[in-house]
Amino acid sequence: MATPASAAGPRKSSRHRGEGQWALGHREPLNANEQFKKDDDGLNVRARIENVYAHRGFDSIDSNDLRGRMRWWGLYTQRKPGIDGGKTGVLEPHELDDEYFMMRVRIDGGQLNLAQLRAVAEVSERYARGTADITDRQNVQYHWIRIEDVPAIWNILEGVGLSTTEACGDTPRVVIGSPVAGIAEDEIIDGTWAVEEINRRYIGSPEFSNLPRKFKTAISGSPLLDVVHEINDVSFVGVVHPEHGPGFDVWVGGGLSTNPKLAQRLGTWVPLDEVPEVWAGVIGIFRDYGYRRLRNRARLKFLVADWGAEKFRQILEDEYLNRKLTDGPAPAEPASAWRDHVGVHRQNDGNFYVGFAPRVGRVDGATLGKIADLAEAHGSDRVRTTVEQKMLILDVAEDQVTSLVEGLEALGLRVNPSPFRRGTMACTGIEFCKLAIVDTKGRGQTLIEELEQRLPDFDQPLTININGCPNACARIQVGDIGLKGQLVLDDEGNQVEGYQVHLGGSLGFDAGFGRKVRGLKVTAAGLPDYVERVVRRFDEQRTDGERFAQWAARASEADLS
Numbered sequence: 001m002a003t004p005a006s007a008a009g010p011r012k013s014s015r016h017r018g019e020g021q022w023a024l025g026h027r028e029p030l031n032a033n034e035q036f037k038k039d040d041d042g043l044n045v046r047a048r049i050e051n052v053y054a055h056r057g058f059d060s061i062d063s064n065d066l067r068g069r070m071r072w073w074g075l076y077t078q079r080k081p082g083i084d085g086g087k088t089g090v091l092e093p094h095e096l097d098d099e100y101f102m103m104r105v106r107i108d109g110g111q112l113n114l115a116q117l118r119a120v121a122e123v124s125e126r127y128a129r130g131t132a133d134i135t136d137r138q139n140v141q142y143h144w145i146r147i148e149d150v151p152a153i154w155n156i157l158e159g160v161g162l163s164t165t166e167a168c169g170d171t172p173r174v175v176i177g178s179p180v181a182g183i184a185e186d187e188i189i190d191g192t193w194a195v196e197e198i199n200r201r202y203i204g205s206p207e208f209s210n211l212p213r214k215f216k217t218a219i220s221g222s223p224l225l226d227v228v229h230e231i232n233d234v235s236f237v238g239v240v241h242p243e244h245g246p247g248f249d250v251w252v253g254g255g256l257s258t259n260p261k262l263a264q265r266l267g268t269w270v271p272l273d274e275v276p277e278v279w280a281g282v283i284g285i286f287r288d289y290g291y292r293r294l295r296n297r298a299r300l301k302f303l304v305a306d307w308g309a310e311k312f313r314q315i316l317e318d319e320y321l322n323r324k325l326t327d328g329p330a331p332a333e334p335a336s337a338w339r340d341h342v343g344v345h346r347q348n349d350g351n352f353y354v355g356f357a358p359r360v361g362r363v364d365g366a367t368l369g370k371i372a373d374l375a376e377a378h379g380s381d382r383v384r385t386t387v388e389q390k391m392l393i394l395d396v397a398e399d400q401v402t403s404l405v406e407g408l409e410a411l412g413l414r415v416n417p418s419p420f421r422r423g424t425m426a427c428t429g430i431e432f433c434k435l436a437i438v439d440t441k442g443r444g445q446t447l448i449e450e451l452e453q454r455l456p457d458f459d460q461p462l463t464i465n466i467n468g469c470p471n472a473c474a475r476i477q478v479g480d481i482g483l484k485g486q487l488v489l490d491d492e493g494n495q496v497e498g499y500q501v502h503l504g505g506s507l508g509f510d511a512g513f514g515r516k517v518r519g520l521k522v523t524a525a526g527l528p529d530y531v532e533r534v535v536r537r538f539d540e541q542r543t544d545g546e547r548f549a550q551w552a553a554r555a556s557e558a559d560l561s
Helices: 032-039 042-056 069-073 114-127 147-158 192-202 272-289 300-307 309-321 365-377 398-410 419-423 441-454 527-541 548-554
Strands: 075-079 097-105 111-113 140-145 172-177 215-220 234-241 245-252 264-270 343-346 352-356 382-385 391-396 424-426 464-467 481-489 495-503 521-523
Touching: 042 069, 042 147, 069 075, 075 140, 097 147, 111 114, 114 140, 114 147, 114 365, 114 382, 140 147, 172 192, 192 215, 192 272, 215 272, 234 264, 234 272, 245 272, 264 272, 264 309, 272 300, 272 309, 300 309, 352 398, 365 382, 365 391, 365 398, 391 398, 419 424, 419 441, 424 441, 441 464, 441 527, 481 521, 481 527, 495 527, 521 527, 527 548
Parallel strands: 172 215, 215 234, 424 464, 464 481
Antiparallel strands: 075 097, 097 140, 111 382, 234 245, 245 264, 343 352, 352 391, 382 391, 481 495, 495 521
16 A cells, blocks of 8 residues: 555655756756866867867877867767777777868758859868768768868868858758758748758757757658658748748658657648748757756657646747747658659759668768869759768750769769669768767678669668767658667677667657567678568568558567567
């Protein structure tokens, strides 16, 4: 029999008495990250990079700048070569740091003109040893960047309107957008203005340069729901209100990492011209009410989970907008399982766009330059990146499409890729990332080649998401086959690189997280055999129209092993 609360004495709070929420008066820093942000705004480190560190070299960089504030300008130290995955969680940060940087370039909305693409390619070739990975947030990431070269790189990028401002750090990160905004025949509403206006008003502003953690934004008017709105901090998704017409449905509190949560609808309809204001309200709540005490609880998703959508909307309306928002409809289920825009598609002006697939987002500066040349030769000045590590060339006349497709295919960039090339993505992995335990990019490319040879007739939509650690940068929990890097034992009892397997995650269709089969881990060497086996079983057992996620939910553990 339970003891009554009155007899047990006063109930103790299960929480620390302060979560570091500014709005509740808790302004004193409760961890080292909050302290260095209070000591100096991360935006201010640019002056030290330009005036001190670029002249005096790597060893002159203050530690709080090196592993903290420099992220506000898109710079992380990369992993020192030769350190195996077993040392990742053991060594001190300075032991993992190489004297080179990863640099992330913001590509808001995935939008690039050819001058910008050529600038990205030039930096890659001159300063980054040819590296230029396309990320699953539409950015480009360089490696091997020297601190001495950073001012020159900024000069090249900013000369064409690109930036690394707040590409990392506890800031509003890149605003992802539909890569076919403004051109798609089936578009509900073009969100480009809102993407640009948020950048103009708020990116690089001290108003939002000290957040509890990163803040991720998505804006899309595509019915394909092509910006993974379910896993962003705030998303604006195109809908048609029965009385007010096209606008946006608002979602908040999504995110993955080690504690994944799907975003919640606020149930509001927001017109295009109010999106920046509502965005500022949502990020303002995060800045003021977000949990700053513990870094692993400092994302907006934890606040939304504790408050619920109804309270969050009330605070947004009452304290930040000072008005009520209009109720609105939810988006319709997308018509296609693929949301990457790969292939040849007609635009709303009669021209065509051509989407193509590098392998796991890995390209290089020379290839990007050739893509720019191909686009120009076929009458285009616009390319796009996608949240699936793909690229598009826009505005291609009908009589130029065949030639363009042939040119892309000659570069190894598939316009009609296999499901394995189309659906496989990978994070940076142990090659450069200090958090990673295993290889990802190389293994993903090898896996694609193996599966294409072994299963040449397989033609169903399938996503394979490969991550080098538990942090889910490659969205392992929402892939059909999610692979979380870890060290495992092989048949001889040796510790080797491998993966824990998640099966049947999805976005768009019945969004949910993948299933983990008890004890199901696979070595890196055994990965192609395992994926082949489970894909064959799916293909044999699926019913008409059944997707992998649906099959995985009903399949026996034996069939998934």
